[in-house]
Amino acid sequence: MTAxxxxxxxxxPETAALRQEVRxxxxxxxxxxxxxxxxxxxxxxxxxxxxxxxxxGWIGMTWPRAYGGHERSGLERYVVTEELLVSGAPVTxxxxxxxxxxxxxxxxxxxxxxxxxxxxxxxxxxxxxIGMSEPDSGSDLVSIRTRGTKVDGGWRITGRKVWTSNAHIxxxxxxxxxxxxxxxxxxxxxxxxxxxLKAPGxxxxxxxxxxxxxxxxxxxxxxVFLADDLLIGQPGDGWKQVTSELAxxxxxxxxxxxxxxxLAALVEQGGYDPDDRMAExxxxxxxxxxxxxxxxLSIAGMLQAGEAPxxxxxxxxxxxxxxxxxxxxVARLVAPTVPLPVPGANDDFAAIQAEAVLNxxxxxxxxxxxxxxRGIIARGLGLR
Amino acid sequence: xxxxxxxxxxxxxxxxxxxxxxxxxxxxxFPRELWRAVAETGLVEAFADPETxxxxxxxxxxxxxxxxxxxxxxxxxxxxxxxxxxxxxxxEGPLALAPADPRDRAAFVEGRAxxxxxxxxxxxxxxxxxxxxxxxxxxxxxxxxxxxxxxxLAGEPRDTITIDGPVLAHAPAPTDVAGLRLEGAWARSLxxxxxxxxxxDVAVTYAxxxxxxxxxxxxxxxxxxxxxxxxxxxAASSVAARLATERLDGPEAFLAVAAAKxxxxxxxxxxxxxxxxxxxxxxxxxxxxxxxxxxxxWTWRDEYGRESDWSIELGRYVASVGADGLWxxxxxx
Numbered sequence: 030m031t032a033x034x035x036x037x038x039x040x041x042p043e044t045a046a047l048r049q050e051v052r053x054x055x056x057x058x059x060x061x062x063x064x065x066x067x068x069x070x071x072x073x074x075x076x077x078x079x080x081x082x083x084x085x086g087w088i089g090m091t092w093p094r095a096y097g098g099h100e101r102s103g104l105e106r107y108v109v110t111e112e113l114l115v116s117g118a119p120v121t122x123x124x125x126x127x128x129x130x131x132x133x134x135x136x137x138x139x140x141x142x143x144x145x146x147x148x149x150x151x152x153x154x155x156x157x158x159i160g161m162s163e164p165d166s167g168s169d170l171v172s173i174r175t176r177g178t179k180v181d182g183g184w185r186i187t188g189r190k191v192w193t194s195n196a197h198i199x200x201x202x203x204x205x206x207x208x209x210x211x212x213x214x215x216x217x218x219x220x221x222x223x224x225x226l227k228a229p230g231x232x233x234x235x236x237x238x239x240x241x242x243x244x245x246x247x248x249x250x251x252x253v254f255l256a257d258d259l260l261i262g263q264p265g266d267g268w269k270q271v272t273s274e275l276a277x278x279x280x281x282x283x284x285x286x287x288x289x290x291x292l293a294a295l296v297e298q299g300g301y302d303p304d305d306r307m308a309e310x311x312x313x314x315x316x317x318x319x320x321x322x323x324x325x326l327s328i329a330g331m332l333q334a335g336e337a338p339x340x341x342x343x344x345x346x347x348x349x350x351x352x353x354x355x356x357x358x359v360a361r362l363v364a365p366t367v368p369l370p371v372p373g374a375n376d377d378f379a380a381i382q383a384e385a386v387l388n389x390x391x392x393x394x395x396x397x398x399x400x401x402x403r404g405i406i407a408r409g410l411g412l413r
Numbered sequence: 414x415x416x417x418x419x420x421x422x423x424x425x426x427x428x429x430x431x432x433x434x435x436x437x438x439x440x441x442x443f444p445r446e447l448w449r450a451v452a453e454t455g456l457v458e459a460f461a462d463p464e465t466x467x468x469x470x471x472x473x474x475x476x477x478x479x480x481x482x483x484x485x486x487x488x489x490x491x492x493x494x495x496x497x498x499x500x501x502x503x504x505e506g507p508l509a510l511a512p513a514d515p516r517d518r519a520a521f522v523e524g525r526a527x528x529x530x531x532x533x534x535x536x537x538x539x540x541x542x543x544x545x546x547x548x549x550x551x552x553x554x555x556x557x558x559x560x561x562x563x564x565x566l567a568g569e570p571r572d573t574i575t576i577d578g579p580v581l582a583h584a585p586a587p588t589d590v591a592g593l594r595l596e597g598a599w600a601r602s603l604x605x606x607x608x609x610x611x612x613x614d615v616a617v618t619y620a621x622x623x624x625x626x627x628x629x630x631x632x633x634x635x636x637x638x639x640x641x642x643x644x645x646x647x648a649a650s651s652v653a654a655r656l657a658t659e660r661l662d663g664p665e666a667f668l669a670v671a672a673a674k675x676x677x678x679x680x681x682x683x684x685x686x687x688x689x690x691x692x693x694x695x696x697x698x699x700x701x702x703x704x705x706x707x708x709x710x711w712t713w714r715d716e717y718g719r720e721s722d723w724s725i726e727l728g729r730y731v732a733s734v735g736a737d738g739l740w741x742x743x744x745x746x
Contacts, residue, residue: 033648037655115740297736308728309721315731316675319743320653327652344645406644407637410617
């Protein structure tokens with residue numbers, strides 16, 4: 030049996046000052062009116078705020094200076110990330126570029142691609158989204174049908190992507206495309222492209238979610254021409270590229286903090302002298318949060334040391350997501366009588382609770398469903 | 414150092430503790446020979462090293478949980494630590510430690526101890542009793558107390574001890590009943606972690622071996638998912654237990670130990686449930702060894718404060734820290 034490993038990680042002392050710097054920045058900018066934690070779920074996009082964050086050096090923190098990065102450690106990035114998330118700061122616009130697209134370009138991109146995209150990402154000037162799912166391909170991602178055909182000087186792409194979060198505010202989408210036959214196995218023949226969302230043939234339509242928000246999009250790609258220099262990595266390596274950084278995507282604080290502000294609001298509801306029922310629930314949540322953050326930090330340390338704790342990351346995401354979903358379920362039962370939860374309610378608790386309930390289903394779907402994660406863990410345990 | 418301590422303890426327990434020994438212990442035979450081996454190896458002195466003592470003791474406790482060792486390892490470790498901090502000599506042999514139940518009332522007046530302690534692990538088998546009463550640490554001779562034998566769900570001795578008389582030694586206590594309960598909760602967390610690791614291992618092995626519908630049941634998604642959930646619970650417990658070990662003597666011991674006892678206690682119940690479901694009727698037999706671990710999990714999660722008790726205490730503390738102070742506190746701790 031493969032044992033899961035969570036090595037001890039201690040945040041280096043210099044991160045304490047950085048944490049204070051982020052808190053001070055957020056407080057000052059909030060006082061100045063640059064942002065406010067809206068009564069919404071998790072976080073929201075604000076390109077102007079992303080540029081502010083970029084100017085502070087908090088996008089692409091770990092990348093080389095030569096590409097606009099700041100050569101800081103993954104643990105320093107971790108601290109900035111968790112502070113931004115807990116405060117409810119609007120980090121959505123640059124989130125994917127910072128966490129995923131930039132690191133992908135850095136890892137497998139050409140020198141020209143690095144020069145072209147990374148500095149602008151780090152400044153918060155260009156935003157990325159991810160085009161993976163299709164109408165007939167969700168968890169079984171390998172079955173995608175969007176096709177790329179080699180033509181002179183580039184590729185022609187045709188297909189349809191769905192559930193593409195934030196395509197409407199992004200400049201580029203890292204898009205997974207079938208460019209070759211599924212041989213020697215079905216994971217072969219996939220490639221990733223940096224799709225320019227303003228290219229002719231790209232149309233983006235909103236798909237409103239049940240909470241009434243426009244986050245999802247449908248992207249229709251009708252014979253879109255992408256020059257050779259927009260292929261990212263090697264043709265046929267798409268699957269390997271998509272799955273090689275899953276530990277980064279599944280272990281971060283965004284996998285257990287998306288309803289943190291509701292937990293804080295619940296603590297507020299309980300006041301200084303909560304009854305046993307309230308105290309038991311908030312205490313239990315804090316114990317879970319404490320353990321989850323410990324697990325997540327442990328993985329951050331292992332990633333920093335060059336390891337790939339994919340199984341451990343799947344654990345953090347599955348447990349973290351369950352924790353996030355439990356908070357609104359418990360909050361509705363133990364909160365003192367408050368106005369009924371309604372989006373946009375004047376009462377902060379009611380507004381946050383409403384958004385948490387309405388958005389909860391997405392938590393255990395995005396970034397790998399519960400079922401997929403548990404399958405990965407089971408395989409890691411030596412089952413199958 | 415700590416890794417070596419764990420390996421030593423793990424090997425010793427693995428070689429010595431089998432189903433026969435566990436059944437005999439449950440029938441009332443104290444495993445003297447095993448105790449001698451433990452004492453000779455110095456495992457009950459694990460706290461001695463000022464640098465790595467807590468981590469070493471934690472490693473011994475986790476190993477003890479892994480093999481369901483039917484000995485007062487935790488009690489002797491903690492009692493020796495208490496005596497050492499109080500400047501008293503530790504008697505040889507297994508020690509009992511009380512109070513384990515914070516509702517116990519006892520007094521120490523003019524050299525005489527008076528009171529009743531409930532749920533004392535191995536009270537009747539101990540060479541000496543180490544007690545807290547009226548701000549003093551007492552060392553008492555079990556022969557001069559009244560001991561009513563009792564049993565935990567796991568069949569381990571949990572005795573009621575009534576004392577009314579002089580003690581062998583005493584000194585001002587370096588900790589109070591709450592402090593002792595905290596250390597007991599920490600110890601039980603590590604023991605639960607160890608037992609859960611074994612339970613997971615046993616269940617995964619069984620799922621790969623047991624064939625139904627023409628294939629190993631471990632190929633069934635429903636079985637896989639229960640085992641994955643169990644692995645997640647064990648993983649969370651391991652981190653919570655480690656964080657508590659790192660902080661046991663620090664300013665944030667309350668947060669870290671409360672979180673560990675809550676997290677491991679909750680995980681213990683789930684792990685036992687998943688394991689028994691995966692293993693079917695064979696796991697429910699006395700013949701199979703699974704129950705030696707699951708019955709201990711069901712016992713240990715209730716001792717030194719249940720999840721609910723610690724959650725209420727932690728929740729009250731969180732309320733005093735306040736919603737705005739919560740995150741700064743967690744990131745400072």
